[in-house]
Amino acid sequence: MEGSLLQSVFIFLAFACLIVPVSKWAGLGPVIGYLVAGVLIGPFALGFISDPTTILHFSEFGVVMMLFLIGMELQPRELWKMKGQLLGLGATQVFVTTFAIAACVYVMGKYWGEAIVIGMALALSSTAIAIQIMQDRGMMTTEVGKSGFSVLLFQDVAVIAMIAILPALALPGGESVTDAAHGTSSGHGPAESHGPSGWLLGLSIFGVFGGMILSGRLLLRPLFKFIARMGVRETFTAMALLLVVGSALLMQWLGLSAALGAFIAGVVLADSDYRHQLERDIEPFKALLLGLFFMSVGMSIDFATLMQNPTTIFALLTGLIGIKFLILIVIARTAKMEKLSASLFAILLSQGGEFAFVLSQFALSAHAMTQETATIMNAVVALSMATTPLLLLLFDKIVAKRINTATLKTGPVPQDEGNNVLVLGFGRVGQMAARLLGTQDISATLIDYDGDHIELTAKFGSRVFYGDASDMDLLRTAGADHMNIIVVAIDNVDKTTRIVKDIKSEFPKAKVIARARNRNHMYDLLDAGVDFAERETLRGGLALGREALRYLGMTDERSEQVAREFLSHDFASIKESMEMREDEEALIAHSHKARDTIKQALQSDARHWGNTEET
Known part of the structure; x- marks a missing residue:
């Protein structure tokens, strides 16, 4: 079923609204829902959208916006604060997993460059899946949450370097990787060098990245300051999108990826004084844009290849999860995590990540990976994403049975x-x-x-x-x-x-x-x-205010009394303002009235305390 662009957008949104809530209700999370929705509307299921060009356009737009949004999260100052965990856990995980998988792929007969590309792609985990699970479970402040976030953050940063070195791993003259591998005596030898240097293209990416960061600091801050003075809020969003599109066009002009330009634009804006305003403007579109990317991935899964090689796909899927799980367990235990935390940490990051799809696209463009390899790898990564919620359900049942059964054996709940x-x-x-x-x-x-x-x-x-x-x-x-x-x-x-x-x-x-x-x-x-x-934060804020009053000369007893009365009036104000919380004007008016009321009450008490002290 082919039609207009509006028809395609309608189909995307309709299936997202139908499938994603069901997936979340089933405990699988929205990412799996988006993947399933993409599979259903794609050419290998219902076939509502079967034109490869349409799929490509949706996918490219999703990738561009995903990289921009992730770049927005990477503040240089925050990265520096986390350097210990980033370099300790994150770097170890990425390098060890990359070379472990690359070694396995090399032994299987692949060209060494393609093996490294596959290793890099599969070393990455799904930021969208892992972060959402940790947030849903309230784990972000736990040891597992902090460690998992550090690894994911390092992976997001490492992607820029991975993309940069892809041209250096490309075969000269656009020769297919398979042909080059078999053209050597061992199947893994270096090919004869022709054409432009891959290293030169890789270095150009770093050069553009540095130039955009520098120009962003020198030009963007005064520009956004000027826009802020104009007082037109929509201009912030327009300026952010202009920067994204401009960066993407610059990269395309250099013969590089538009998505890479969007990522750099996000990093430039991450350190802007107006970052939070931009985040608020873009936030409503964030989940939907990421969902669009995952749906395009689901549409692109080649089920014909899956049906032709089910045993191979299952073996590769098992190998991927097994290798990553073992490496993550060892890293976690080395970092002195307890057994249960280490197991949970390993499960959360054992799947393939969304950036594997991005890297496979770049690798194909750079002639660093064959189409057949990319198709199989993307299928394995997509399936691995679906295993994470299932593995967590199994983990929960095993741990819950062990702990909860032991608790129940201690005796029944007291009936007092x-x-x-x-x-x-x-x-x-x-x-x-x-x-x-x-x-x-x-x-x-x-x-x-x-x-x-x-x-x-x-x-x-x-x-x-x-x-x-x-x-x-x-x-x-x-x-x-x-x-x-x-x-x-x-x-x-x-x-x-x-x-x-x-x-x-x-x-x-x-x-x-x-x-x-x-x-x-x-x-x-x-x-x-x-x-x-x-x-x-209420009691902590009151304590700080109370101490400030003491330092300003108020007695301990009086400052305590002021804090108690403020607390009492605040609770009363909340109950009174409940009915008007959707009416912004009424809520503001009530807030002013409540502030005046408590001020008058405290001033009246102050006069009473003054009279008491005089007597």
Whole structure:
């Protein structure tokens, strides 16, 4: 079914809206949903879009925008702060995995240059899949989350170098890799050199990269400052897109990749003073653009090749995951990770990544890889992405069975009225709540996703369960039906709200106390029926303000009184403003009124305190 561009866009969006929510509901994540949607509308399934040119255009646009968005995340200053983990974990993973896979491919009879290209491509993991899983599970602040993010970040940075050296690995004269390999006595020897130097093309990429970074610092900052003074918000987005398109055109003019230009444009903007404004403007399109890329990948999977070589594909898939898993386990254990954390770390990064598709396109253009190899490699990478959620489900079941069964053997949930507490999330906030309860001989039952943390806590006699705090069946197993209080202390805003709603529905007798990220999150939690919620930064901010008042000469007792009254008025203000939170003008007016009210109340108290001190 062929048609206009609008028809193709409609098909893309329709299948994304249908398939992606189902995939997320099934626990597979949106990336798998986008891949499946792409497969369904592509030429090897329903055939709604079968023109290779159409697929290529969508894919190129998706790749360009993906590289631009990833470049926006790479602030040079942040990279410098993480240099230890980036060079320790990240560099080790990329280099060891690249050469391990390249060695295996070389032994299988491939030309040495193609083997290195394959090794580089398969050493990369899926940033989109791994980051999303870590965010959904609240793992970003854990050891696994920090280590995983460091490796992924190094991989994203390393891609620029990988793309740069591809021309140096190309065969001279556009000769096919297969022919060159077989043209030597051993099948791996060097080919005779003809044509332009690959190293020269590679160095030109670094030269353009440095020139764009330098010009960005000298020209972009004053330019964006001028745009800011104009006060036209849309101009920021237009300027960012102009920079992307201009960088892409510059690269094409030099005979290089447009996507590489977009990546450099993103890096240039990452260090801009107006980066956050640009991110806010582009954020609504970010997920959809990445989804577009994954759908184009799904459309491009050659199922004819899969059906012709199912055994080969399965063997390569197993080998890829096995090699990466073993290398990641060794790296994690060398970095002194506990066994469970190391296993989870290895599973999260064991799949192939989206940049493998990008590198395969560049490698084909540089004559560094055959079309047959690229087709098989892309199929293996796409299938490996689908294995990650499945491996995590298996990991969760094994770990949960071991830990939760051991917990249940310690005895049933206490039936005493008034002291049964369940804490969901055992990070910094959950730990503090549980420790305070412990001082009053109230032993809380804990649920968390950090297996090593849970096992360590269990050694101290706590009742602990491993798993997803949003799983109501797990909460029921942990004794939620008998709990007087359930504390929701996880740091995922949307997930916290969903959990509160489900708890109020499934366990209506329990009082629910939750951690709120900010004022808007407070509104959502109150709508969900929470009995009490506390903004995580509120008490800290009040403490700082109270100390500032003391240094300015206010007595300890008075500063405490001011803080308490401010807190009381703030809670009242939140409840009063709930109904008007969608009306920005009314909310602003209420905010001014509430500020005046608390100011008058505190001034009245100040006069009272002054009279008291005089008497």
